[in-house]
Amino acid sequence: MARTTKLTLKKLDTLHNNGPFPLKILYKTKLEGSGVMPSKLDRYNDAANEIQRLIKETHNQNEGFRAYGSAWSMSNIAHQKDRMHFNAHMNLRSNFMDQDLHALSPYRADNIFMLQCGNTIKEVSEFLEEHGKSLKTTGASNGQTIAGCISTGVHGSALGVGSVQDYVVGINLIIGPDPGDIVYLERHTKPTLNDVFVQKMKARVIRNDGLFNAALVGLGAFGFIHGVVIEAQNIFLLKRYVKKIDKKVALQLAESMDFKNSSFKINGETDSNGKGKTPYHYKIFINQYSKDQSKCVVECIYKKPYVQSYPDPFPIIKESLYGDLINLVIKISQKFPKAIPAFVKMLEKSILPEVNEETTGTLAETFWDAPYQGPAFACSFGVDHKDSSKALELLAELTKSDGPIPGIFAMRFVKQSQATLSFAKFPTTCMIEIDGVLWEKSKKLIGLKEFSTLMIKTLKANGIPFTIHWGKCADWGFKSLVEYMYGDQATTWKTYRSALLSKPMQKLFSNGFLETTGLAKKEDEIPEDLIASLA
Amino acid sequence: MKLSRLFLLILSCFFFSLLLLQSCYSVRIRSEQGAYEPEAPLVREDYYRGMAVVELDTVISIGATSKDFTLLIKRSELCPSAKLHTIEYKNTLGSVLLSAVTFGRKRKVKIKYVCMKDNPN
Numbered sequence: 001m002a003r004t005t006k007l008t009l010k011k012l013d014t015l016h017n018n019g020p021f022p023l024k025i026l027y028k029t030k031l032e033g034s035g036v037m038p039s040k041l042d043r044y045n046d047a048a049n050e051i052q053r054l055i056k057e058t059h060n061q062n063e064g065f066r067a068y069g070s071a072w073s074m075s076n077i078a079h080q081k082d083r084m085h086f087n088a089h090m091n092l093r094s095n096f097m098d099q100d101l102h103a104l105s106p107y108r109a110d111n112i113f114m115l116q117c118g119n120t121i122k123e124v125s126e127f128l129e130e131h132g133k134s135l136k137t138t139g140a141s142n143g144q145t146i147a148g149c150i151s152t153g154v155h156g157s158a159l160g161v162g163s164v165q166d167y168v169v170g171i172n173l174i175i176g177p178d179p180g181d182i183v184y185l186e187r188h189t190k191p192t193l194n195d196v197f198v199q200k201m202k203a204r205v206i207r208n209d210g211l212f213n214a215a216l217v218g219l220g221a222f223g224f225i226h227g228v229v230i231e232a233q234n235i236f237l238l239k240r241y242v243k244k245i246d247k248k249v250a251l252q253l254a255e256s257m258d259f260k261n262s263s264f265k266i267n268g269e270t271d272s273n274g275k276g277k278t279p280y281h282y283k284i285f286i287n288q289y290s291k292d293q294s295k296c297v298v299e300c301i302y303k304k305p306y307v308q309s310y311p312d313p314f315p316i317i318k319e320s321l322y323g324d325l326i327n328l329v330i331k332i333s334q335k336f337p338k339a340i341p342a343f344v345k346m347l348e349k350s351i352l353p354e355v356n357e358e359t360t361g362t363l364a365e366t367f368w369d370a371p372y373q374g375p376a377f378a379c380s381f382g383v384d385h386k387d388s389s390k391a392l393e394l395l396a397e398l399t400k401s402d403g404p405i406p407g408i409f410a411m412r413f414v415k416q417s418q419a420t421l422s423f424a425k426f427p428t429t430c431m432i433e434i435d436g437v438l439w440e441k442s443k444k445l446i447g448l449k450e451f452s453t454l455m456i457k458t459l460k461a462n463g464i465p466f467t468i469h470w471g472k473c474a475d476w477g478f479k480s481l482v483e484y485m486y487g488d489q490a491t492t493w494k495t496y497r498s499a500l501l502s503k504p505m506q507k508l509f510s511n512g513f514l515e516t517t518g519l520a521k522k523e524d525e526i527p528e529d530l531i532a533s534l535a
Numbered sequence: 536m537k538l539s540r541l542f543l544l545i546l547s548c549f550f551f552s553l554l555l556l557q558s559c560y561s562v563r564i565r566s567e568q569g570a571y572e573p574e575a576p577l578v579r580e581d582y583y584r585g586m587a588v589v590e591l592d593t594v595i596s597i598g599a600t601s602k603d604f605t606l607l608i609k610r611s612e613l614c615p616s617a618k619l620h621t622i623e624y625k626n627t628l629g630s631v632l633l634s635a636v637t638f639g640r641k642r643k644v645k646i647k648y649v650c651m652k653d654n655p656n
Contacts (some may be wrong), residue, residue, distance in 0.1 A: 372584040
């Protein structure tokens with residue numbers, strides 16, 4: 001039997017010290033040993049029973065329950081004031097055979113993998129590599145759990161791929177304590193697993209595009225994500241370049257995504273006509289406090305076929321500044337805010353990648369371990385890439401007029417997601433993010449909450465449609481924020497949630513974040529057969 | 536004359552202090568592969584935040600006939616895999632002196648280590 005440790009706590013913090021948030025009980029479940037229970041599927045189902053027992057225990061106490069993994073989210077999206085479940089030790093993973101797939105599945109069995117919720121991106125990447133496969137993209141890091149990634153819509157900057165949730169093709173949810181409360185969701189237009197396999201998971205299958213897309217970025221509110229089925233692809237290499245280029249050119253590329261006709265070219269990354277190739281990943285770094293605003297640093301990564309022999313990327317990739325120095329600088333900055341721009345400039349070399357850096361590696365190597373660098377903040381806005389220059393200009397100006405803020409801007413680009421509440425909602429979404437070291441409000445320095453509010457007000461006042469990364473810092477209580485960002489999609493999401501979960505379970509899987517944003521609200525008008533299995 | 540002696544004394548103290556500081560250092564070795572055993576709840580505020588760390592600060596005694604000593608990493612709550620992910624050892628002047636004055640019979644062991652996350656697959 002899977003075993004759960006129950007800890008009585010008063011508070012729980014995130015990895016980046018964005019809390020602490022109140023908590024009563026922390027559960028930690030470990031799987032039954034393989035010596036006692038050799039079948040992975042038996043251990044998976046055994047873990048599901050244990051989670052259902054915990055849900056029942058929580059429900060009997062009329063309390064709330066939510067899972068979390070690596071605690072990387074900076075908002076309180078993962079937090080529940082009553083009970084939380086640490087799922088990192090639920091890390092089974094397996095591959096499939098042709099006979100496990102649905103007759104109408106468009107996928108190849110050797111690309112399909114099942115991952116239990118607590119697998120980190122690093123564990124998944126290493127597992128896939130053993131099969132000659134790779135994830136299509138990550139959040140440009142590897143410490144998040146797979147369930148955490150999809151719940152909050154984690155993204156990298158893979159122009160043609162999208163976010164982590166976009167290669168998920170099946171979701172196994174535990175939505176209550178009863179036998180019928182283990183469900184397996186897929187798209188009916190792209191079924192993956194056949195009924196025989198789903199029955200082995202003791203699950204009830206629902207093939208329904210609308211429900212699947214709503215649950216995909218489920219914010220932890222669609223129940224306990226026990227496992228996901230993903231589509232991987234053949235392993236590939238990434239060649240990464242860091243260049244300092246004309247800022248106008250960099251921003252033109254952001255707006256047009258037309259690498260073919262841009263004056264920006266990298267030797268060896270052109271087509272037979274000498275035109276620039278579209279990279280796999282494009283990222284722009286902007287130090288808004290730099291005196292020279294004519295240039296900026298860009299990171300371009302091109303996809304290459306996998307070969308066994310390539311230069312070791314680690315000597316370059318592992319270099320990073322440990323946070324003590326930055327923390328010291330910020331402590332000084334709280335008293336002398338005018339020093340922040342100079343400090344940011346001084347630390348530019350440590351914060352930004354080295355110009356003219358070149359590496360070749362797999363996706364997992366290129367986006368390797370990110371060390372903890374002390375308390376951190378990140379605010380991340382999604383805008384249509386056509387609005388990216390204007391939005392950047394407005395937000396950068398804000399950090400000068402109402403700041404200074406101890407962080408710098410970056411822009412990443414993500415293909416549109418099918419998930420109902422994905423912040424990658426524009427055809428190509430530009431994620432404008434300001435990352436830095438968490439600071440405390442002082443008489444001379446604006447607070448993060450106030451700064452977050454101003455950013456929302458600024459974009460709204462200038463008529464720029466936007467979204468906000470669910471796992472990052474924001475004024476989530478800003479009036480009608482979710483309605484402004486998602487319109488009817490927010491209602492659609494709530495309706496699917498209300499249709500799938502019983503009323504008591506909607507309450508159990510809710511939290512302060514959902515209440516603040518208005519997403520905890522139960523929708524009463526549910527169309528008949530809304531969540532019927534359609535295939 | 537007296538002043539120059541004082542100056543020399545201060546200078547010597549300064550260099551000796553520098554020597555002391557330099558003799559205290561740590562080295563961290565981390566595997567490029569594998570995920571670390573995670574900690575929950577998060578309590579550490581250093582490089583190891585998020586990792587389940589085992590810290591060992593002890594003195595080992597080595598028998599007269601033994602040439603070396605091997606510390607075994609065993610399965611435990613903090614290290615269910617018994618496989619190493621990261622190890623950091625710290626060297627101090629005190630530990631060097633201890634080893635020197637005991638002719639290597641007593642050795643100070645000050646290490647932190649993090650194990651690989653348990654792989655149930």
